[in-house]
Amino acid sequence: MQNSGHSAITPEIYSLAEKCIENSNIDPQLYTVNEVKRGLRDLDGRGVLTGLTEISTINSTKVVDGAETPCEGELYYRGINIHELVDGFYNDDRFGFEETVYLLLFGALPNQDELVGFEKLLCKYRSLPTNFVRDVIMKAPNGDIMNSLARSVLTLYSYDKNANDISIPNVLRQCLQLIATFPLLSVYAYHAYNHYEKLKGFYIHRPSTKMSTAENILRMLRPDKVFTHLEARILDMALVLHAEHGGGNNSTFTTHVVTSSGTDTYSSVAASLCSLKGPKHGGANIKVKYMFDDLKKNITDWKDDEQIKTYLQKLLAKEVFDKSGLIYGMGHAVYSISDPRAEIFKSFVGKLSEEKGRYDEYILYTKVAELATQVIAEKRKIYKGVSPNVDFYSGFAYSMLELPDELYTPMFATARIAGWSAHRIEELINANKIIRPAYKSVSKKTEYVPLDKR
Numbered sequence: 001m002q003n004s005g006h007s008a009i010t011p012e013i014y015s016l017a018e019k020c021i022e023n024s025n026i027d028p029q030l031y032t033v034n035e036v037k038r039g040l041r042d043l044d045g046r047g048v049l050t051g052l053t054e055i056s057t058i059n060s061t062k063v064v065d066g067a068e069t070p071c072e073g074e075l076y077y078r079g080i081n082i083h084e085l086v087d088g089f090y091n092d093d094r095f096g097f098e099e100t101v102y103l104l105l106f107g108a109l110p111n112q113d114e115l116v117g118f119e120k121l122l123c124k125y126r127s128l129p130t131n132f133v134r135d136v137i138m139k140a141p142n143g144d145i146m147n148s149l150a151r152s153v154l155t156l157y158s159y160d161k162n163a164n165d166i167s168i169p170n171v172l173r174q175c176l177q178l179i180a181t182f183p184l185l186s187v188y189a190y191h192a193y194n195h196y197e198k199l200k201g202f203y204i205h206r207p208s209t210k211m212s213t214a215e216n217i218l219r220m221l222r223p224d225k226v227f228t229h230l231e232a233r234i235l236d237m238a239l240v241l242h243a244e245h246g247g248g249n250n251s252t253f254t255t256h257v258v259t260s261s262g263t264d265t266y267s268s269v270a271a272s273l274c275s276l277k278g279p280k281h282g283g284a285n286i287k288v289k290y291m292f293d294d295l296k297k298n299i300t301d302w303k304d305d306e307q308i309k310t311y312l313q314k315l316l317a318k319e320v321f322d323k324s325g326l327i328y329g330m331g332h333a334v335y336s337i338s339d340p341r342a343e344i345f346k347s348f349v350g351k352l353s354e355e356k357g358r359y360d361e362y363i364l365y366t367k368v369a370e371l372a373t374q375v376i377a378e379k380r381k382i383y384k385g386v387s388p389n390v391d392f393y394s395g396f397a398y399s400m401l402e403l404p405d406e407l408y409t410p411m412f413a414t415a416r417i418a419g420w421s422a423h424r425i426e427e428l429i430n431a432n433k434i435i436r437p438a439y440k441s442v443s444k445k446t447e448y449v450p451l452d453k454r
Contacts, residue, residue: 030442053247055422060335073335078103095212097239104422125180126207129159141192145410146277148189150270157266164264174265175421182417186410187220234352241341242412244419251275255420259427260435272420282412288329289395294321302364312375329392330372341390349397356400
């Protein structure tokens with residue numbers, strides 16, 4: 001084990017950091033003068049067009065009387081409305097993640113035979129190389145399962161005899177294997193951390209060949225392998241709703257950028273994982289849970305609107321919780337009036353809260369969503385409306401499913417690997433140039449001074 005000083009920030013480092021800050025500060029006005037689209041966004045927050053995709057469509061505005069007007073959010077996977085997709089498998093009492101993956105990868109819904117064959121293929125790939133758990137996952141465990149995931153993905157490169165082959169058949173094979181094994185990599189990494197770092201029991205359950213992805217996650221996670229049908233369906237729904245969200249979100253754009261360099265699949269996926277783990281992206285769901293934990297400590301009556309509003313106002317004023325000035329789970333880079341994923345998930349989370357005896361907490365979530373919209377509108381000047389996003393409810397759902405906090409963002413990754421895979425293949429098929437945006441230098445020329453005269 002490394003000595004404690006290895007991770008310490010010494011006075012020497014603080015001094016050098018001050019030089020970084022002093023000599024790397026760019027005048028904010030220069031971004032305006034040079035018409036730089038900061039964050040690749042226009043001034044109204046709309047993303048700068050950098051590519052084309054057929055994988056998913058996001059609508060947040062409609063043209064009414066010649067003017068662009070905010071509308072209820074819409075999400076389409078390969079042209080199919082997410083509401084219709086969800087209703088289709090839910091009304092048939094089927095799990096939907098596997099056919100959603102098929103749809104995203106191949107551009108059309110599978111028929112019965114195609115779906116069965118695809119599920120068998122995923123089942124075939126739902127295993128890890130011999131001794132991988134012992135030699136990789138159980139070594140150097142840590143509480144950041146996203147980092148463990150990235151390490152495991154990069155290590156799988158060494159087990160692939162055709163790792164660098166970026167032909168479509170080989171990349172598809174690699175993507176399917178990663179889609180199938182992400183649940184194992186995530187859950188097993190948590191168990192290793194739970195045992196070695198938290199000194200709890202250690203067990204490894206093999207996935208069942210007769211279960212869906214969602215069922216297997218719960219089976220592998222729980223000591224007794226027991227879960228209810230509703231629990232599995234809620235987790236399956238979460239996987240479907242998180243599977244894809246356009247080419248412009250940070251981690252999927254990362255997929256396109258890294259893929260355009262011609263690198264291997266494992267490097268591309270690891271890069272996207274590192275993007276997703278950020279609290280401004282996939283890490284937001286756990287922030288919502290922690291925010292609600294703090295809220296419940298600071299209010300005495302969950303039904304008192306004024307108490308809730310006061311707490312939310314303090315959040316915006318950077319007086320409580322993490323003092324970031326954010327109400328986590330509220331607002332989205334694209335949606336304004338509503339996030340269709342949140343709208344769908346909300347009703348299913350309500351059903352689960354009844355089964356779990358936490359319906360009062362569900363009502364608190366809905367009340368906070370309503371009041372937060374009002375508080376943000378009153379306190380902030382915003383160019384568009386604000387509403388709950390899918391992260392607002394997913395953290396609550398995961399807590400009711402008894403998922404450990406450490407697995408919240410990895411569950412997002414377990415779903416989004418489907419979208420990343422589809423976008424990687426789309427980039428390889430359609431693009432032939434490395435993505436290289438321009439950065440304008442605003443530094444001043446400086447004469448070189450010899451060392452003995454500095």
